[in-house]
Amino acid sequence: MTESVLSIKNLTKRFGRQTAVDGVSFHIEPGERAALIGHNGAGKTTLIKSILGFLTPEEGSISVLGNAPGSNAARRSVAYLPEAVAFQKALTGVEILTFFSRLKGEDPKTVPGLLEKVGLSEAGRRRVGTYSKGMRQRLGLAQALIGEPSLVLLDEPTSGLDPVSRQDFYMLVEEVAARGAAVLLSSHALSEVEAKTDRVLIMAHGKLVADDTLASLRRAARLPIRLRVQGADVAADEIAARLGGMRVNCRSVEIFCDADEKLAHLAAISALGSLVEDVEVTLPSLDDVYRHFTGVDAKKGS
Numbered sequence: 001m002t003e004s005v006l007s008i009k010n011l012t013k014r015f016g017r018q019t020a021v022d023g024v025s026f027h028i029e030p031g032e033r034a035a036l037i038g039h040n041g042a043g044k045t046t047l048i049k050s051i052l053g054f055l056t057p058e059e060g061s062i063s064v065l066g067n068a069p070g071s072n073a074a075r076r077s078v079a080y081l082p083e084a085v086a087f088q089k090a091l092t093g094v095e096i097l098t099f100f101s102r103l104k105g106e107d108p109k110t111v112p113g114l115l116e117k118v119g120l121s122e123a124g125r126r127r128v129g130t131y132s133k134g135m136r137q138r139l140g141l142a143q144a145l146i147g148e149p150s151l152v153l154l155d156e157p158t159s160g161l162d163p164v165s166r167q168d169f170y171m172l173v174e175e176v177a178a179r180g181a182a183v184l185l186s187s188h189a190l191s192e193v194e195a196k197t198d199r200v201l202i203m204a205h206g207k208l209v210a211d212d213t214l215a216s217l218r219r220a221a222r223l224p225i226r227l228r229v230q231g232a233d234v235a236a237d238e239i240a241a242r243l244g245g246m247r248v249n250c251r252s253v254e255i256f257c258d259a260d261e262k263l264a265h266l267a268a269i270s271a272l273g274s275l276v277e278d279v280e281v282t283l284p285s286l287d288d289v290y291r292h293f294t295g296v297d298a299k300k301g302s
């Protein structure tokens with residue numbers, strides 16, 4: 001069995017009487033991309049700071065490839081990209097990456113390759129003060145990737161980026177995971193992480209209330225799947241009469257069912273032959289799953 005890159009057992013962190021992280025346990029394996037989601041104040045940043053060794057929890061343990069957080073060995077294996085990455089504006093991208101490479105004890109000759117990886121080769125000789133937010137964030141990722149870390153912690157990494165920059169950013173994250181690094185990414189952008197991560201960790205009031213793949217969480221929540229059947233011409237009445245479900249207009253009928261009933265419903269729809277023009281299957285979104293496990297609407301917060 002491969003060793004977990006990150007292993008957290010029964011972690012509790014308090015600030016005075018406030019319990020920010022409450023008995024949290026999970027582990028992340030090499031190559032896994034895990035999303036950490038939760039309302040404001042759920043404990044995500046406290047958890048990330050504990051993994052980095054910036055905070056000392058009252059109870060429980062954290063191991064980064066067998067090493068204590070904040071130890072030299074753990075620091076060499078962990079990369080961190082905060083939400084709002086800030087660099088010395090007067091320095092160029094090359095100068096910044098060279099500086100951080102030396103700080104990490106890595107050879108600065110990897111800098112051009114890192115800049116190329118994040119699409120900043122041409123901008124590398126320009127001062128960072130002239131960079132857009134997306135370019136600064138990509139430089140931040142390049143800095144985090146110095147020395148090929150085994151664990152990459154990303155705190156709201158795409159906030160403020162435009163859709164194309166987000167897309168590019170997630171392609172880089174995919175590459176990092178494909179190389180075998182474990183990625184833990186905290187985000188409020190649920191529709192985004194839904195497609196871009198392998199596992200979802202949901203925190204609420206300091207507790208980990210869900211930890212699994214989205215498909216398994218959907219099954220556990222038993223949220224209904226929506227089948228929207230579009231009939232040929234004005235066949236909705238006949239389709240509704242033969243399949244059940246709810247007629248939503250003169251051509252379409254909606255059926256809600258459990259995951260394990262889906263194939264039977266699709267077979268029944270298919271048996272209607274030319275009466276049916278199309279069928280659309282909508283699975284519960286991460287928003288729906290989030291609401292189920294936290295009782296909170298992701299768009300509204302706590």
Ligand SMILES: Nc1ncnc2c1ncn2[C@@H]1O[C@H](COP(=O)(O)OP(=O)(O)OP(=O)(O)O)[C@@H](O)[C@H]1O
Nearest residue numbers: 015018019020038039040041042043044045046047
């Ligand atoms: N240094 C601190 N001193 C006192 N309380 C703190 C401190 N840091 C965090 N907290 C409290 O701990 C709880 C968890 O905060 P945390 O920042 O970890 O949440 P979060 O999930 O990252 O929230 P957000 O999504 O808003 O960033 C909150 O109630 C917060 O007020």
